[in-house]
Amino acid sequence: MMPNVAIVTDSIATIPDELMQSLQIKWVPYYIHRGNEVLRDLVSIKREEFYRWLPFAKELPKTANPGPGDYEQVYQEFADQGANQIVSIHMSSKSSGAFQAARIARELTLKRLPQLRIEVLDTLNVSMCHGWMVIEAARAALRGASIDNVIARVQDLMPITQMIQTADTLKYLAMGGRIGRATSMLGTLLNIKPLIGMHDGVIVPLGKAFTRGKAYQMMAEAVVKSAGKFGKVKIAYVHAAALDEALKIKALIDEQVEVLESIIVELTPALGVHSGPGTAGICFYPIFENE
Secondary structure: OOOOOEEEEEHHHOOOHHHHHHOOEEEEOOEEEEOOEEEEEOOOEOHHHHHHHHHHOOOOOEEEOOOHHHHHHHHHHHHHOOOOEEEEEEOOOOOOOHHHHHHHHHHHHHHHOOOOEEEEEEOOOOHHHHHHHHHHHHHHHHOOOOHHHHHHHHHHHOOOOEEEEEOOOOHHHHHOOOOHHHHHHHHHOOOOEEEEEEEOOEEEEEEEEOOHHHHHHHHHHHHHHHHHHHOEEEEEEEEOOOHHHHHHHHHHHHOOOEEEEEEEEEOOHHHHHHHOOOOEEEEEEEOOOOO
16 A cells, blocks of 8 residues: 655665665666766666676766656656655755756646645755665655655754765766865875765765774764764665675674664665775664664
């Protein structure tokens, strides 16, 4: 049975397929332009194939957010299934045009279907930080929450959901124009593992370590600090062709905090273009009450 509030997002949310299906979330793929090919994230280009190819690429592919028509199609699909309330949740508008495209799609859809209520939200985040907001919104909707309460759930998570990731290089972020305020780290990265996150919708530097092991310890310390006296978190371990590294981070964090829910997932190709293979990190938020 479909919930009263339908949830829409896109492939950048990095939510595992089984959760997308069980939570009845509809998603729209990003585009990847590889030479003359126009590929659709997780549709015509899958993770394994992409990460085998990326290290040998002579030129970095370009990515593009879905257009208004892509989102409009999904809003129509939900309307055809009987939905009259839709919450559409997207990555930071400071790093992608998806939020704006979805807003245009909303206006186009409401001209044809004025009985609908469609709300478009900017998470000011990315990857599974964006993903957690989508997941918890969908869970609230399935519990029968009103659209205003679903929106409030996302807004509650926005200031407390954090991303930390590291890689051997920031060149992919720099080449793709997504490096944000972390550009200051580019000249100092010889044998250094940078830690980056997102603040107010923009990539920011969080520190640097001389080894991956130390970088992972710094991630764990950040989780412990964020968890505070309650000592509980929900966390996603994300990686780009680096599952073993994600598992190392998980082992460290499992020793130090109570993890109420964990997800291990590989970044989609549209994100992997910018992070590069070997990236590993976390997207988490602290739990301040019994959930």
